Amino acid sequence: xxxxxxxxxxxxxxxxxxxxxxxxxxxxxxxxxxxxxxxxxxxxxxxxxxxxxxxxxxxxxxxxxxxxxxxxxxxxxxxxxxxxxxxxxxxxxxxxxxxxxxxxxxxxxxxxxxxxxxxxxxxxxxxxxxxxxxxxxxxxxxxxxxxxxxxxxxxxxxxxxxxxxxxxxxxxxxxxxxxxxxxxxxxxxxxxxxxxxxxxxxxxxxxxxxxxxxxxxxxxxxxxxxxxxxxxxxxxxxxxxxxxxxxxxxxxxxxxxxxxxxxxx
Numbered sequence: 416x417x418x419x420x421x422x423x424x425x426x427x428x429x430x431x432x433x434x435x436x437x438x439x440x441x442x443x444x445x446x447x448x449x450x451x452x453x454x455x456x457x458x459x460x461x462x463x464x465x466x467x468x469x470x471x472x473x474x475x476x477x478x479x480x481x482x483x484x485x486x487x488x489x490x491x492x493x494x495x496x497x498x499x500x501x502x503x504x505x506x507x508x509x510x511x512x513x514x515x516x517x518x519x520x521x522x523x524x525x526x527x528x529x530x531x532x533x534x535x536x537x538x539x540x541x542x543x544x545x546x547x548x549x550x551x552x553x554x555x556x557x558x559x560x561x562x563x564x565x566x567x568x569x570x571x572x573x574x575x576x577x578x579x580x581x582x583x584x585x586x587x588x589x590x591x592x593x594x595x596x597x598x599x600x601x602x603x604x605x606x607x608x609x610x611x612x613x614x615x616x617x618x619x620x621x622x623x624x625x626x627x628x629x630x631x632x633x634x635x636x637x638x639x640x641x642x643x644x645x646x647x648x649x650x651x652x653x654x655x656x657x658x659x660x661x662x663x664x665x666x667x668x669x670x671x672x673x674x675x676x677x678x679x680x
Contacts, residue, residue, distance in 0.1 A: 419471040423448050426464055433475070434482055441486075450517060456489060459517055462657040484543040496538070498555040504538045505547070506573065507566035507602050509625065509660050524552045526559050529674035530661045534605065536562045539573075544598065567605055577603070581616050588641030591616055593631040601625035601660055610669055623665040623672075624649035628658035633667070 420426040427449050434443045434453060445451045449460040463481050467474040512531050515523070524547045525533040537544040552562060580592045591613050593603050603609065604625055613621060617635050622642065624632040626649045634645050646664055653662040666673045 417475065419467060419474040423460075423464055426467075427451065427460060430460055430463070430478055430482070433478055437479065437482065438486065453486065453489075457517060458485060465655065465657040488540075488543050488545045495554060496551075498557070501538055501555070502565060503569065504540065505562060505566050506537055506539045506544070506569055506599065507534050507563065507605050508537055508599070508628065509533075509601055509604065510535050511660055522548050522550070524549050524559055524562060526563050529672055530663055530665055532661055534563055534566075536566050567607065570599065570602060570605060571607065573597075573599065577612070579612070584641050586638050586641040586644075588635045588638055588645075589617055590635075590645065591633040593633075594629075596629065598628065600629050600631040601627065603631050604665060604667075604672055610667055610671070613667075614669075620666065620668045623667055624652075625660050625665060626650070626653035626662060627656035627660055630656065 420429050427445055431443055431445050431451055434441065434451075438453075442454050443451060449464055451458050451460065463478065466481075467477050470477065509528065509532050510525075512527075512533050514533075514535075523535060525535045528534050536547040538547060547562065552559065557565075574595055574597065577593055578595065580594070581589060582592070583589050593600055604623055606612070613633055617633055620636060622634050622636055624630070624634070624645060630649075630652055632645065632649065634642060636642065642664075649664065650662045653659050663675050666675060
């Protein structure tokens, strides 16, 4: 297997070459570093670049799997799936608002959220997820707010028996870790009963680090050295892990998620 390219630029070109070999009928163009188009559709590579860093010896296999799943998902997205069929598969994901630097905001079904993030929606299929755009939303005759309500309800039912690991630090703080490895760890911030599940362990108000899609770390609001240490770790993971969300902490209160402590104040 060839060695993982050294730079994002070299990796971008390697992915283009791979797509052309595996899918010769597709029109592939490199439009920038870690950005390409396939048949005119945007395909960002930043998350894929971060993913292959974690297992560089298998980078070709990882890229092949990712590209095939994305193209299969695009084919499914082009089908007019009836809303009653899709409804039970609609799930939420938290994304940074910065996704709109490369995506057209008007074409992505989403709602604004806290900490400069948005909630987007996907159809959860057996082997991949399919992003829901505004065109699909309009065909279904629903609004983004209605999608959010449906997605949050589906999230509650998706894995009702969460495995929550609670640990105590030497400084006296406590942390609760959710690690289901199902693509929705960070999205658990959107659960309506999140406060009820964790308040008995973490207090009336607590903080949550969700630096990337597959990381959820809730913690007590003090002592400060404990919070600062976990916040520093969250910022490191935000810059390292694929599918980054937010380097700051989310504040959870009895009334819901209120954004950062500074925003809440």
